[in-house]
Amino acid sequence: MVGRESHVGFTTNPHALSESIVRLARQQTATTRTEIAEATAAGKSIITQRVAELVGAGILIDEGTAASTGGRAPRALRFNRGGALLIGVEINAARIDVVATDFTGTIVLQTSEEHDVRDGPVATLARVIDLIDRVKHALPPGSPPVLGVGVGLPGPVDFTAGSMVSPPSLPAWNAYPFRARLARALGTEVWVDNDVNAMVVGERALDDDRSLQNVIVVNIGLGIGAGLFIDGRLYRGSDGGAGDIGHVAYGDSNVPCFCGKTGCLSTIAGGVALTEMARSHAGGSESAILGEVVRRAGRLTLHEVADAVALGDPFCIGIVAEAGRQIGRVISLMVGVLNPSLVILAGELCVDSDVLLTAVRTSVIAHAPTIASRALEIRNSRLGTWSGAIGAAQMCIDELLTADRIRSWVESGGRAFAEAPAVVAPAVSARPVH
Template sequence: METSVPGRAETRLQAKILTRLRDAGPQSRIQLSEHFEVSRTTIGTELGRLTALHLVEEIGPAASRGGRRSTVIDLAGHVRFVGIAIGATSVSSAVTDGRLRVLAFERTECDVRRGPEPVLELAAEQGRRLLVKLGVDRPLGVGVSVPGPVDFSRGIPVSPPIMPGWDGYPVRDVLGRRFDCPVLLDNDVNAMALGEQHTGVAGTVENFLFVKVGTGIGCGIVAKSELYRGMDGCAGDIGHIPVADSDAICVCGNTGCLEASFGGGALARDALAAARSGRSPMLGELLERNGTLTAADVGEAVGAGDPVSVQLVRDGGRRVGEVLAGLVSFFNPSLIVLGGGLTLLGHILLAEIRGTIYRRSLPLATRNLPIVMSDLGARAGVIGAARLVSQEAYEVSR
């Protein structure tokens, strides 16, 4: 097992160097000096201290630029983070290196409604198992995401609609004791947005929206390259924006919420009604075979050309698009990235969301607006959770 545990940055420049190495990869001393506009002596001093703290290491000489060769610096090879993404129906964990490259990953089906104790026990077991597999004693930090509103400063969920028993539960503190390191908690879509920003299609975009369409529907907002959480941490909770043509009862207690109209549970509900009424013989066959229907069954029926299932997806995509059109007019993003389980429904969903946004938004706001699917899948959340805690770990010690 590894025994050297890295320390923490002691100056703001040290913290900036660590973040630069995380996001841009190995850098020569000259590159760091030029990027931060400080002398090579200053860079050398700070790198010497970071080396003593077991946070960076030399990995070889830089390419010659004439004269004495500079040295290439990278984050220390033994720096490790754990990212845990707790979803409505699954728990995923990953161990990353200092640059947030996934070294080990595990995903297990799990209903978040089982409550915090068994779900967090599963998450901790996953994380510890991956650490042992990699020969790591203790990570530098653990980032965790959950599918509900979070008090970021206290590390607790706050009245999460689809997480009974989790309100006020000390998730951060419980996992902090299990892993013996700093732990940060955020909601799932914020973590996914950070993951997309770090290693996905949004890596070079300063202003974008990450929209998760799954059991719940939410939106991560990145403005000027910074995640925006809002006053109390609930910015982007678009799943509870009302849509005009729905009176479905939502788990939050209101009616007509977007999530109640086209979340994973809503799609399964509407598919079940279509199967039982005989409107869709194909869904009826799937119901008879499986005993119930899920969003995945709708996707199977869509792939087989079932017109009722196709219409369910189109109706849902239109509703999502109508809400996003309002956000486009308000925020004017450079990019919209769609993720979450329901994006597996594929091109029909993407095309309906795109078409609705383009029809309902002003041309000026959409003429340079790509709307794309995330290609990170289940790893967006764990990478984002690891990035979340890396920002804390690389900051100046308090």
């Protein structure tokens, strides 16, 4: 039974009450009409009416009687997590990942394609539209409807405008109306955010401990960025630039950065820097494993560096460990300021090896204030390189399940969600196929 102390706030707005009911059912905080009435401080009759509307729209499922604690057994409710699909897209420097998921984040279909984001927003938009169309057409007959599309972009984003804001390495993307153009092409609602912010959403949504309120995700790709979930909310900053740690001037380095400054963290510890260092040693005596990896792949990217680390290449292990130590020192500053309970490392260097993780963890413990780090957990992402795409899909949920949208679904008299899940999800691979 849910006690009075858990009130989510009663309101006379019936659709705001419906939003609260859906949230309670999603979180499994209250699963019967009686529990919902206690959690919201609303009368049982109005709860019964709102629940009937939500069941009619397919958003909630009436599962029949629940266990009785005395008297007539109550009827249990659950959120229809598999009754609709979401599509998530992550666009990074060298690849586009697309997933279709249910409302739990379980992947139904996934696809990936190599793409150079420097080709510009128009070319990238065309590839995203094509990949989404492929995913939609590959869904089995009878699949639930796709209700929204989320996109993670590789740079600072104005969430309201749905466009990137002065991305240091991608000037052609500045203010390009990516969300509006994609929504027009698809005829579906679209939300756009920074790719690392999407990762934070994905990691939290699929983590066993949903109570975590202060989480930082650090993505180490060609550049370095952080997503911040602080006091239970995604923190974007005043202009969408929060967490852009790759362009923080660090140490005494005078290496020029493509942002126009010198000594940025990305220039000494980002994927571009690591790939250049590896390229100068590929095939040498201290990097024979990397040489073999490059020979088989026919190229040298961060993916090959990660493979060489996993296979035990001494040179690649050394440069990744040093990068981890430098990244860890910057993370230690964030830990001292924000005091998170969890730091998650994401990106290809964190999939098949703990080299980067060990170096980051050691550096943070050595440099962060003890009071802020003594209970801190630092670990690799459990979603592999799909965390951004999964998070982009999950990002849609809070935007979809609002009072106004629930009102439109209820007033339309139709079913927003399918009656039952129609798709069985395959296993998720850790890495996109190259």
